[in-house]
Amino acid sequence: MDGYVILYASTIVMTVFLVYFSYLDLKYREIPDRDIYIFISASLILFSLLFAYSIIVTKRNIYLELTYLSLSLLIGPLISYILYKIDLFGLADVFAISGLSITFYNDLIYNMSLYSISTIHVPPIIPLLLYANLVMAAYIPFNIIRNLLVYKDVLPPKNIGILKWSIILSTGRPMKIKDFLMSKHIFPLQIFKISNNTVIVEYRTSFNIEEDYKEDQKHIKELIEKGYLHANDYIWVTYGVPFIVLLLAGYIVLLLIGDSLIQLIVHCIIH
Known part of the structure; x- marks a missing residue:
């Protein structure tokens, strides 16, 4: 299977889920467990396809892939779970962030971005969460x-x-x-x-x-x-805007500009 097919499929599937979850959270403030299970299952399947493609087909460095995966899981699921335990996040937010962290664990999604300024990228969950919070700010x-x-x-x-x-x-x-x-x-x-x-x-x-x-x-x-x-x-x-809505906004910005904002910040700090 071509890598871009996997990326396009992942992008479409995650977009549909985030739009659907945002609608449910805005209207009912609740997302059924069944839908969460389907979302996580889809995330794991897409992750498996992308990981296999990266290692077997493109022969990417497995240590690089594992580093991306470890950072993505550390930053996304772990931090969101801590925020959930102190009542700042709902459990659905934790699952949504976890699904995105798993699905887009490496830098290949930046090939989908309309604008990019670097070939070295951070795990996608970092700019995604940054953009989500900037929308609120x-x-x-x-x-x-x-x-x-x-x-x-x-x-x-x-x-x-x-x-x-x-x-x-x-x-x-x-x-x-x-x-x-x-x-x-x-x-x-x-x-x-x-x-x-x-x-x-x-x-x-x-x-x-x-x-x-x-x-x-x-x-x-x-x-x-x-x-x-x-x-x-x-x-x-x-009003208390559901964080999943902000995640959707951050996700859209990620698809548009990738991690360009972070790259610019790093460039300004270094120079």
């Missing part, structure tokens, strides 16, 4: 400016700490409580507690990956019914 300045201009009258108090205040403005936005109660997959960055018939408001910068937004809505609805909050009050919330 690109949204932050826009969100801060929007919050400062549009919602300047309902900004969080600065006595919560400048770091927490900055993070909330970066990743959150205010909305009326009545709108929050009708929303899906949106999580409050304000925690309301009652002490001596007084509402105590605490701010947080993120939410637990296993958190059920419906429980948050139920709690706030009860506070409205008891007269502690009003439906037209504002509450700071965050």
Whole structure:
């Protein structure tokens, strides 16, 4: 089998899975186990074909291939699993990153990129994760400016700490409580507690990956019914974009420019 056939097949299969998983994660915040198993199985099959082609047909150095594979597995699955254990990633994110790390373990995928500036490349999972996070980072300045201009009258108090205040403005936005109660997959960055018939408001910068937004809505609805909050009050919330969606974006950028950004950074550091 021709190497480009394997690469094209791998690219198409991974694209279909990532688009499908992104749709499921955005709409339901859940990916069926069966689909995950199929994805991992497909990844292992594609890896086996590419590894066999690299070693048997093109006679690539087996130590180079094993080095690529080891680095890819170390950077992708291991790090994502650690993030999963501290509740920063969902288990589906770990499997998605693992599948991509296995499928595109060596530098041959850079032959598919529309733009490349070097013949020496890093494991593809490195630029893929970098691009995924840069996509998220690109949204932050826009969100801060929007919050400062549009919602300047309902900004969080600065006595919560400048770091927490900055993070909330970066990743959150205010909305009326009545709108929050009708929303899906949106999580409050304000925690309301009652002490001596007084509402105590605490701010947080993120939410637990296993958190059920419906429980948050139920709690706030009860506070409205008891007269502690009003439906037209504002509450700071965050949407919490599924990381698989960012993975899809990073994957697309990888196919377009390969690891050119990393190559440019290294070039600037060296020179």
